Amino acid sequence: MHIAVENLTKRFGPVCANDRLTVSFAAGQIHGVLGENGAGKSTLMKLLSGYIQPDEGRIVFNDAPRRLRGPGDALAAGVGMVQQEPLDIPAFTVLENLLCAAPPGVFRSRRAAQTALLELAGRLGFPVDPAARLDQLTIGQRQQVEIMRLLLCGAQVLILDEPTTGITAAQARALFAALRQIAAEGRTVLFVSHKLEEVAELCHTVTVLRNGHVVPPGQLPMPQPQEYLLSLMFGESGAAPPIYRPLPAIDAPPVWELRHVTARSGALHLVDLNHRFAAGRIIGLAGLDGSGQQVLLRLLAGQQAPDHGQVLVNGRDLTGAGSIAFRQAGVEYLPADRLHDGMIGALSLADHFALLQRNGLLVDRRRAEELARQAIAEYQIKATPVTPIASLSGGNQQRAMLALIPSTARGILAEQPTRGLDVASARAIWSRLQARRDDGCCIIFSSPDLDEIMEYSDEVIVCFAGRIGPPIPRALLSASRLAELIGGVGFDALVDVVR
Numbered sequence: 161m162h163i164a165v166e167n168l169t170k171r172f173g174p175v176c177a178n179d180r181l182t183v184s185f186a187a188g189q190i191h192g193v194l195g196e197n198g199a200g201k202s203t204l205m206k207l208l209s210g211y212i213q214p215d216e217g218r219i220v221f222n223d224a225p226r227r228l229r230g231p232g233d234a235l236a237a238g239v240g241m242v243q244q245e246p247l248d249i250p251a252f253t254v255l256e257n258l259l260c261a262a263p264p265g266v267f268r269s270r271r272a273a274q275t276a277l278l279e280l281a282g283r284l285g286f287p288v289d290p291a292a293r294l295d296q297l298t299i300g301q302r303q304q305v306e307i308m309r310l311l312l313c314g315a316q317v318l319i320l321d322e323p324t325t326g327i328t329a330a331q332a333r334a335l336f337a338a339l340r341q342i343a344a345e346g347r348t349v350l351f352v353s354h355k356l357e358e359v360a361e362l363c364h365t366v367t368v369l370r371n372g373h374v375v376p377p378g379q380l381p382m383p384q385p386q387e388y389l390l391s392l393m394f395g396e397s398g399a400a401p402p403i404y405r406p407l408p409a410i411d412a413p414p415v416w417e418l419r420h421v422t423a424r425s426g427a428l429h430l431v432d433l434n435h436r437f438a439a440g441r442i443i444g445l446a447g448l449d450g451s452g453q454q455v456l457l458r459l460l461a462g463q464q465a466p467d468h469g470q471v472l473v474n475g476r477d478l479t480g481a482g483s484i485a486f487r488q489a490g491v492e493y494l495p496a497d498r499l500h501d502g503m504i505g506a507l508s509l510a511d512h513f514a515l516l517q518r519n520g521l522l523v524d525r526r527r528a529e530e531l532a533r534q535a536i537a538e539y540q541i542k543a544t545p546v547t548p549i550a551s552l553s554g555g556n557q558q559r560a561m562l563a564l565i566p567s568t569a570r571g572i573l574a575e576q577p578t579r580g581l582d583v584a585s586a587r588a589i590w591s592r593l594q595a596r597r598d599d600g601c602c603i604i605f606s607s608p609d610l611d612e613i614m615e616y617s618d619e620v621i622v623c624f625a626g627r628i629g630p631p632i633p634r635a636l637l638s639a640s641r642l643a644e645l646i647g648g649v650g651f652d653a654l655v656d657v658v659r
């Protein structure tokens with residue numbers, strides 16, 4: 161199906177998220193949609209899939225203008241959007257979810273649905289068990305189920321918004337192979353990303369959005385030079401790499417100290433951890449998902465008490481004292497899931513500053529708004545003090561979360577600090593974190609992205625199967641050696657060296 165928009169405009173208050181967009185997407189191809197955080201990509205996709213309605217302009221499917229009143233309308237017209245958080249029922253099985261979501265008449269019987277599902281899964285290379293409960297599947301497997309559900313419900317156009325966030329590299333490869341197959345069968349795929357490499361690998365065309373406009377107007381065939389696409393996404397200056405700053409020498413006691421700490425999380429068992437985390441350092445935790453880095457961060461945030469041993473913060477024993485005591489001692493935690501665990505989506509930045517006030521029951525609203533205004537200017541957040549956090553783009557939410565960290569913080573624990581952010585936003589976040597480091601903070605972060613670990617860490621700690629390696633100065637580590645270590649190659653020898 162050919163899909164196009166003409167002069168499509170969507171405003172949110174003063175923000176024009178899509179400004180008279182005109183672009184079309186041909187059938188049988190994978191179309192990349194690139195743009196920095198806040199460029200307007202998700203807005204366009206929500207308009208095309210009926211989740212929101214335009215203020216002006218029109219949407220055209222196969223040369224016929226369509227008014228979409230909701231996602232059901234869009235799917236009936238042949239357009240389905242794969243949500244980052246699939247809209248499924250976790251307690252139901254894969255097959256039950258398919259049957260619940262299918263419009264009446266799509267499947268003659270349960271058996272017909274199962275046969276269609278298995279046949280499609282075979283074609284796309286997705287291993288699926290129709291009887292598995294959704295809540296027992298990984299995010300990547302749920303995404304596969306969601307794609308198949310949309311296709312079986314008749315989607316001729318499949319929209320994916322940042323689909324590789326949160327899935328493994330193997331699942332991303334399987335996804336790409338399936339998308340190629342879907343396009344080869346004549347369907348249209350819209351692939352939204354801010355990762356250039358993904359678009360270069362997968363897409364036949366690319367449309368770049370910047371500040372709600374298509375730049376240059378219309379689509380570009382792929383491949384295109386990377387530097388050219390970066391300049392389209394960010395303007396001429398946005399893609400400049402960060403300036404390297406030498407480490408300050410800080411003579412201070414460790415921010416955290418673990419003494420003979422033992423802790424459990426599910427099948428993972430961390431035994432006899434003895435580590436000191438110095439002030440004025442950025443320490444990257446590298447490891448395959450679930451290798452112990454999350455448990456270590458929780459221990460250091462006071463969110464999990466050790467089974468044995470002691471956790472000291474700035475020399476004080478806070479073992480088992482709980483996360484509020486850790487915060488009072490200057491420890492801040494930035495969770496990967498900003499909206500579930502970090503901030504309250506319905507509240508604004510000013511509301512968050514109001515919540516942080518510690519003057520008893522009285523809230524100084526004017527002061528909170530003033531602080532929010534300062535933070536917006538200093539952290540270049542695209543929002544007003546009263547914009548709900550949930551409506552900010554990912555990069556702006558992350559900047560807001562950083563802005564809320566008090567200047568008195570001594571240790572910052574950041575879980576995947578640039579998850580879902582484009583290059584320019586990621587660099588902005590890192591320059592802020594580096595400034596905190598230069599002020600004497602200890603920053604410990606986890607990331608599945610080895611390039612990020614290599615680029616920003618002063619020291620790297622490798623986690624492997626619940627074992628936490630010694631800190632390795634970044635300068636002594638190569639990318640290939642790090643990749644080996646996270647797979648366990650040479651890990652024992654590394655641990656033995658420091659014994």
Ligand SMILES: Nc1ncnc2c1ncn2[C@@H]1O[C@H](COP(=O)(O)OP(=O)(O)OP(=O)(O)O)[C@@H](O)[C@H]1O
Nearest residue numbers: 172177197198199200201202203551552553554555
């Ligand atoms: N519901 C909303 N209310 C208010 N503003 C919104 C809303 N949705 C989007 N915006 C604003 O519209 C602009 C475009 O946002 P959009 O989410 O489309 O960008 P994006 O390119 O998808 O960004 P990201 O890569 O971070 O997802 C941003 O400034 C955003 O803050």
